[in-house]
Amino acid sequence: MSKVFAIVWKDILSELRTREIVVSVLVFAILIIVIFNFAFDSGKDAIGLVAPGILWVALTFAGVLSLNRTFAMEREKGCLEGLMLCPVSRDVLYWGKMIASFILMLAIEIIVTPIFLVLYDLPLFVPELILITTLTTLGFVSVGTLFSALTVNIRARDIMLPILFFPIVVPVIIAAVEATQIALDGKPFSDMASWLQIMGAFDAIFLVISAFTFEFVIEE
Amino acid sequence: MNRSALRDNILWGLSFALMMAALCLIFLYAPTEREMGEIQRIFYFHVPLAWIAFLAFFVVFAGSILHLWKRERKWDVLAHASGEIGVIFTTLVLITGPIWARPVWGTWWIWEPRLTASLVLWFTYIAYLLIRSYAGEESKGARFAAVVGIVGFINVPIVYLSIHLGRTLHPPELVSDLAGSMLLTLLVSVAAFTVFYMLLLRWSISIKNLSDRARELKRLLEEEEVI
């Protein structure tokens, strides 16, 4: 619906103006990747085994930061209430914020992933990574948008979002790490099919559940 | 004795009897497992605890849906009580797991599907309880917790599936073929813990209801003084 895109456009426009989320989260993600290099200071082979894990830990933490922002920005000046006053059903707000978060997160990942591959001396041209990243990010934003709205008005907001978010996205992270490992090893696509299926199932299920329960979270 | 008190007493009696029976079976009747030895008896606690934790979280799930749908306090009380018990039972699962694993496999912790899934579940439902405290206000906390209770439970099969798929390289067999006597002991133990869960649930719910009532009375009294 055009209203969903109005929300998406507003968020992207706002982000383009301030570059608040993208720049700081980007720097944070790359920092984590670099720090892990010092933590695992060992030979090339060993790094190859943990590399996918490092990438996805970095992207998960970065993801939480950007998800936190998505509703924190609405909290200022009571904009969330402004959105709730619009004559649309509540799930339109969910879809709008979700898609906007998705685009922003994907933008960050498109920059971080090649840097990661270069830093760890891994093959650069791995097209399957695009599919893996897209499915994982979709998983992140599906529940992340819901939880971001949930935590925006509570105490200890910054710590409650990760506490809620991480246990739920465990399946997606496991699938992403395993599939990335398979992709980087150059193994056939069929090997990662079951992981992609898990991600796809997670995404579908939680997009629906989150859209459905969203109204209970924002309305008093 | 009114009906409710009679029900409570029956439940208490049944729970006590079954628990006694289970303990007897576990320690006196069940044969010693040939490979693992005496420590294996923990299995008769560990498995029922895991099952009942799962049942408790299912009750949280059902209670959460009903609370959001009907907006009645009683469903939230049920979900909250069951959530607390579920977390306690899951904690016990996570404690009995290592106690069992150490002598048998030489390590305190093994990343096998069920134990790992229990750990993730533990975090999910700790968050479920935490969100109530941080929400600021009872009704808000109840609503948020209900959403978490629904999302968390639906995630359970997905978590289990993904961990299981990822650990096929080294799955230690926790439950091998059970001899008849072992199966009987296990079933009695499961029954005992189930009834125990129901007892705990009933106690917890009545305590919560009483505390609600006390708060209500306090508020009414405060109002009277002002007006």
Added chain:
Amino acid sequence: MIENNSGFMIEAYGLAKLFGSHAALRSVDLKVGKGECVAILGPNGAGKTTLIKVLATLAKTSGGKVRLAGFDIAKNAVQIRRQIGVVSHQTFLYDNLTAYENLKFYGKMYDVPDLEERIFEVIEQVRLTTRIHDLVRVFSRGMQQRLSIARAILHDPPILLLDEPETGLDQRSTAMLSELLKKLIAGNRTVLMTTHNLEWCLELGNRVMVLDRGRITYEETGHNLGLVELRENYNRHTGVAS
């Protein structure tokens, strides 16, 4: 289908709102006819903001019946939102967007026809035409509040709900706001306003109510009152020692 048999624009019967066990509103009865302006006074914590929130469909009722423009709030919340414009002490404006972009966004959300023209029309009305392409972040509080009103009337709603709109404004801005509100009210709009400003109640409103501890404790038609009398009545009905 509009079940507008009663002819009132805002109706509440036995409206109650509980937050857990705390009753913010207890059995509020309210009827505002078309073109009326009702001002609601009350001490902090009386439930004024909660009342506006419930009427604006931002919070669900815990009891009682509410109708706006004939629509039942429990069933037709979305339609009601088309009929109301809300101005609060929060502006609902995005700091990082320009005045124009803010209005364009809300215009799209409200399906405002001929959006471009309408944006310039309302900007003109709140006298911010020269600043239309400036970021809201650089606006003063008074200007932001005026833009907020532009946002509220963008979709030309027949009902306006105002929640202490004078908060944080200096003398000059308050006067400007007052002028603006007079014009809006003159256009046969129905207005419900919560405020701390006693003068406004008499200037703008044709009815004054006092809300205290979740209940309407006093009601009077504005023309019968002088300022001193109003202040006395207010103190008496809110348990404030006079």
